[in-house]
Amino acid sequence: MSTKLTINRTNGNVPKTLPGEDHISGFVAYLPEAELPENFKTEHVQALSTIDAAEAAGITADSTSWAVKVLHYHLSEIYRVNPAVSLYVGLFAKPTISDNYTFAELKTVQNFAGGRIRQIAVWCGDRNMSADDIVTLQGIGDALAAEAAELSILYAPKVTSIKQITKEAAGTGKSRVSVVICQAGSGTGATLYKDKANSAKSSVSGLGTVLGLLSRAKVHQCIAWVREFPTGITLPAFGDGTLYRDMDKALIEQLDTARYLFFVTQPGQTGSYMNDSHTMDEATSDYAAIESVRTMDKAVRGIRKYIVPELGGNVYVDAESGRLASYSVENLITVANLALEEMERAGELSGYKADIDPDQDVASTGTLDIVIKNVASPVIRHINIKIGFAKSV
Template structure:
């Protein structure tokens, strides 16, 4: 009998997100290049896993490192199918890594990367690496291309990780968790070097969640961002359930990122959204850094065209005229107004002291104070019997 049948396919049209908060990059330090990459073309824009597979990044590749890349990209697209992603593969560093390739990634993306994952799972974690990463991120910030770095080093022994490395590294977060089951665990078991295994890492999951979250949202929001990892583990293969609670708490206090479970709740989640800054810093969490970065980028967009323009002075007082002050304040606040409407800020104010001698200095100082959005990290409930209510 004649027939006409249809088979619906999925994944051919990448989703699109508004804005640029989801634009991300991921870098791998490894010596094997997939077939679609060359020595002179080490960075590719990849919008879906099918594109990666056409470039030779496959789940059944002979090289373990290429299978690892496929796994990380699959996790990213599982969490956030609409991510705009740049993938870079660079040779392993000889000696201490300066992470100069971070600048190559950001420049290739036209300065639009908001977050960058870096996999270096066969290089032992060190404080020097964090310092170098913060340094290159600070350089990019000075060039008006700020980003957050999500770093995945080798975890040789999770219980022996240093707990005193955090401080003054607000642009770096360190992921030490990985999957203890399914593909992640299989990859870890298949790693060739049995005496010094590389960490697989849950970097793809973390990058997917961060890129999906609005800038003011914590990636550890339980209700909104499940990790999708059935059995949480650490980079040395140790399962979360096998680690003493005191050790887990010390790792959290040391500001590492990993996956946790909660009694009575299915699934796994990020323990928090720490950066490697001081716990008391305004930039102690990823959402703090991303929100301020967005505010700065927006303010810059509106104020930059005003350079070289005129302002007017009150001839009697020598102060800035009121209309010049109000005009600049309104201009500086436009981006923050949009962020407040989007729920990314609780409020803001921009102030200009009119008593500035612009004729002498050609400089105007604007003080901007955005009010952030709070994140609930602890809920305390008091409960007890009562004779009546």
């Protein structure tokens, strides 16, 4: 036999990387204490950015725990949709009393990540949908924002009956929370749902898929963008197992109006997509969509980065008029605009402007007010086309 060299290519599952921090994400789940993987009983939060790392930490597809199998499925979906995700996983024991869910564990995960998490998913597949939980989660989001650790929250509760789910959960000021009620109607997600005993049916959810999409999207992009963000879910369903194709159109519209997130099909397209990128805020709010919240959060973080070094510094005053000197004003405007200029170049903003009133009496108050206006990059949610016959064109 002649000499021969054979080279077999293998997949080393080397983590991909993305610039910036917009892809940094978290995943939180509550399990019966006895079912927590051994690695998580002492270290409740771990950085797991590949499926190999997750499996090494005890989150396996062949676990004896149904909940751990579901976790493996969600993490697999996150890595499938966004192989470059940077992911922190927090697993905690379920409260012994159902009313004791404070979701304070989200702070634990964000603190572990040094405040760098931009979006975090919370799986509560065996906990019924609760408007109170949305309020509590919004409170956590507000508290983290006050600590300069802004993030968006994806909440996936148990969907007992999609036809009976509350249509009044959204409301003013709930911009940091989005509620995921979808699920895969085929494949691993559907199998896991069928495997759960009927007497204790829980929702598997499509939470991992949605978090993968959100972590992959740029901050100004809507995860319902058909061209860019197919879900990879062939047969869309809801958390109670009901298939999307079996739902009445009027009920679908009610769920969308109620501001839930779920998988839909699109005419002429294969597979499924997100219905929208709703937050649970009012539809008329500036922060009714996740991309609006993420874009503003990024602007705030950037402005903070450049402005904080100016604290404790001096401004100068025109000795004759008493107004702030023009060169002091222009310098601070330039500094405030630095982050926004970067975002405009990246297409995350259409424009921006910072203003400082030179008549402010900083000498008396020690306070300087800066007014910043951002012009968003709008999302096309509806397209109307007029078409007809003509004698000529």
